[in-house]
Structure formats: structure tokens, C-alpha cells
Amino acid sequence: MRIVSGLAGALFLTACGQPQPAAEQPDTAPSASQTATAQRPPAFQQCAVCHADTPGAPRRSGPNLHGVMGSKAGTVPADFAFSDGMKKAGFTWDRAKMDAFIENPAVVVPGTRMVFRGEKDPARREAIVDYLETLK
Numbered sequence: 316m317r318i319v320s321g322l323a324g325a326l327f328l329t330a331c332g333q334p335q336p337a338a339e340q341p342d343t344a345p346s347a348s349q350t351a352t353a354q355r356p357p358a359f360q361q362c363a364v365c366h367a368d369t370p371g372a373p374r375r376s377g378p379n380l381h382g383v384m385g386s387k388a389g390t391v392p393a394d395f396a397f398s399d400g401m402k403k404a405g406f407t408w409d410r411a412k413m414d415a416f417i418e419n420p421a422v423v424v425p426g427t428r429m430v431f432r433g434e435k436d437p438a439r440r441e442a443i444v445d446y447l448e449t450l451k
């Protein structure tokens with residue numbers, strides 16, 4: 316029985332030596348059920364209703380947004396049935412275009428099928444654009 320008691324001692328020491336991870340979580344951390352990744356900002360939750368954001372994830376009512384920054388509007392992903400308005404938009408998604416689109420989609424892309432009232436808070440838009448830039 317010396318082995319068993321030795322193991323018990325080791326486990327006891329391990330348990331005492333480890334910091335308690337739960338105590339280190341900041342109160343503001345989003346719960347795992349709200350976010351799939353640590354960086355996804357709270358403001359993106361309203362987009363996630365319609366947009367997946369991980370490579371190869373099935374589309375929701377909107378196109379998967381992985382790789383959208385730097386792409387031509389209405390081309391990524393190639394298998395999404397974009398509106399004629401989006402296909403004819405003719406611009407490339409950079410920070411300024413994305414910020415303007417999130418603020419008022421129908422003004423930047425007339426005829427878009429994206430039904431979103433617009434995010435009016437510049438700081439929340441910036442957080443969304445920062446996040447979209449990480450989706451590469």
C-alpha cells in the first residue's frame with residue numbers, strides 16, 4: 316500500500332500547488348456559450364446571428380465572413396448567392412468601406428439583402444472591423 320499512499324500524497328501536493336483558474340477569470344469575460352473565440356467582441360454578436368466566421372463553417376442567412384477583409388464585395392465566399400447590388404458594388408472591403416457599411420448597409424450598397432439597421436456607435440464598429448481583420 317506504499318504506492319497508493321505515495322500517489323495520494325502526490326495528488327494532494329499537486330492540488331495544493333496549483334493556482335485556482337476560476338479565481339483568475341475577469342468578471343467581464345464573455346461566457347463560452349456566447350462566443351466561440353476569445354477575441355470575438357460583444358458587438359459582433361449581432362452579426363453572428365446571420366454570419367459564421369470560421370473557415371468552412373456553413374453559411375447562415377448571410378455569407379461566412381472569414382477572409383472578407385481585402386476581398387472584392389460580393390465574391391467571398393464564391394458559393395453565396397449575393398444580391399445584384401452587392402455583386403455590382405465593385406469595391407474592395409477595406410476598413411473605411413466596412414465601417415461605413417456596418418453603419419448603414421443600404422446606403423453603401425444600394426439593393427443589398429442584408430437587413431441590418433446599422434451600428435451607430437463608432438467604437439463598437441471599430442471593434443467589429445478589428446475583429447474582421449483577424450479572420451484570415
Ligand code: HEC
Nearest residue numbers: 362365376377388389390391397398401427428429430431
Ligand atoms: C439579418 C441578417 C444579417 C445581419 C444581422 C448582418 N448581416 Fe451581413 N449580410 C447578410 C446578408 C443576407 C448578406 C448578403 C447581402 C447581399 O448579397 O446583398 C450580408 C453581407 C455582408 C457582407 C458582404 C460580404 C461580402 O463578401 O461582400 C459583410 C461584410 C457583412 N454582411 C458584414 C456584417 C457585419 C459586420 C454585421 C454586424 C454588424 C452584419 N453583417 C450583420 C445578413 C446579415
